[in-house]
Amino acid sequence: MITINSDFECGNAKNVQQIGEDRYRLEVVGDKPTYCYYFCFDATNDAEATEVAIEVWHDPVINDVPGFISHFPTTIWIQPQGSHRYQPLVLGSCETHDDHLVIHLPIGAKETIRVTDVWPATYSDTCAFLRDLAASRSDRCELFTLGRSVQGRDILGVRCGTAGKPRVLCIAGQHPIEFPGIWGMRAIADFMTSLLPDAVALREQLLVEIIPMVNPDGTVMGRNGFNAEDLDMYLAFGDDPAAAEPQAHESKLLWRKAADERPALWMNIHCYLGWRNNAEYPYDGWYEVKDPVFSDAAQARLYQALCDTMRLQTTAPSTHIVAATHSPATMEYQLASRFDIPHVFYEINGATAGPYGAGRRALEVFRAAMQTLLFYVAHT
Numbered sequence: 001m002i003t004i005n006s007d008f009e010c011g012n013a014k015n016v017q018q019i020g021e022d023r024y025r026l027e028v029v030g031d032k033p034t035y036c037y038y039f040c041f042d043a044t045n046d047a048e049a050t051e052v053a054i055e056v057w058h059d060p061v062i063n064d065v066p067g068f069i070s071h072f073p074t075t076i077w078i079q080p081q082g083s084h085r086y087q088p089l090v091l092g093s094c095e096t097h098d099d100h101l102v103i104h105l106p107i108g109a110k111e112t113i114r115v116t117d118v119w120p121a122t123y124s125d126t127c128a129f130l131r132d133l134a135a136s137r138s139d140r141c142e143l144f145t146l147g148r149s150v151q152g153r154d155i156l157g158v159r160c161g162t163a164g165k166p167r168v169l170c171i172a173g174q175h176p177i178e179f180p181g182i183w184g185m186r187a188i189a190d191f192m193t194s195l196l197p198d199a200v201a202l203r204e205q206l207l208v209e210i211i212p213m214v215n216p217d218g219t220v221m222g223r224n225g226f227n228a229e230d231l232d233m234y235l236a237f238g239d240d241p242a243a244a245e246p247q248a249h250e251s252k253l254l255w256r257k258a259a260d261e262r263p264a265l266w267m268n269i270h271c272y273l274g275w276r277n278n279a280e281y282p283y284d285g286w287y288e289v290k291d292p293v294f295s296d297a298a299q300a301r302l303y304q305a306l307c308d309t310m311r312l313q314t315t316a317p318s319t320h321i322v323a324a325t326h327s328p329a330t331m332e333y334q335l336a337s338r339f340d341i342p343h344v345f346y347e348i349n350g351a352t353a354g355p356y357g358a359g360r361r362a363l364e365v366f367r368a369a370m371q372t373l374l375f376y377v378a379h380t
């Protein structure tokens with residue numbers, strides 16, 4: 001007898017049914033079209049070793065079959081309980097059909113296996129990681145909080161560098177289960193508080209703040225795109241780009257910080273899955289605002305240099321050789337047009353990145369962007 005459960009931090013599955021001997025069916029819990037592909041559940045076997053087939057279906061409430069299935073095939077990660085590692089499910093053990101997947105899962109006697117399509121960075125683990133950095137590297141960084149989420153969770157970050165120097169704000173987790181962004185920010189936090197010569201030099205020249213998870217409620221709830229208010233933090237201004245502030249509570253906290261402190265640059269990492277619509281491995285991507293958005297000529301030039309950086313010094317063009325475009329509903333667009341604050345926005349493909357791959361790609365983007373920023377700060 002197999003039991004399937006998703007009642008844990010970052011869990012996502014519903015309407016679990018047994019539909020045959022060793023065959024089960026479940027549906028994902030989506031938020032809106034396209035943002036309806038994430039699943040994370042535990043399968044527990046209380047009998048002898050066996051192999052089960054688990055059908056994973058799109059969410060009939062959202063009913064976006066193409067939006068769901070376009071994220072597949074992708075890496076399916078499995079974690080036997082008690083192991084600290086996720087492993088990729090063996091190739092060929094997951095069938096992709098037009099509207100559902102079938103995962104063939106070998107499971108041992110009395111074993112529990114976690115099954116997911118995005119290797120999770122949980123809120124509790126990410127907070128512990130940041131607290132540990134702040135405690136063990138207290139000569140190089142400090143913990144801070146952006147504020148509390150709708151459900152009362154601290155939105156933690158680490159700050160390092162030199163007061164009075166240009167500020168850099170790094171965030172991820174607007175779309176809560178886009179974990180490669182969170183893993184990427186954790187790697188940047190590790191790097192920026194490390195003893196590597198490049199990191200020491202950056203701390204002397206910049207004040208860097210890293211907030212890996214700006215939407216902790218959504219992450220804990222295993223939501224694809226929303227916060228606890230059912231709002232999308234990426235399309236922060238919704239249908240009203242001229243509004244004084246973005247919609248979601250956590251977006252307002254971020255907006256006020258950026259508007260008050262006017263960082264020289266902010267960085268935002270997202271993620272998506274799958275490769276069927278993409279070009280070349282590792283299938284990453286990036287977004288830009290299109291001119292004319294900046295009103296200050298020097299900031300427009302800095303932004304153009306950052307766009308050159310993304311195109312020429314990162315793997316962003318591996319999905320498409322032209323950047324996608326931020327709409328006026330985004331904080332990227334509004335911080336650029338209202339305050340001349342530039343950004344870099346990167347998308348890691350979670351099909352090709354767990355924590356290690358995500359960290360490498362985030363560091364590549366971060367280091368290249370810092371080099372460009374410092375040159376233009378010195379020459380402006």
Ligand SMILES: [Zn+2]
Nearest residue numbers: 175178270271
């Ligand atoms: Zn996203």
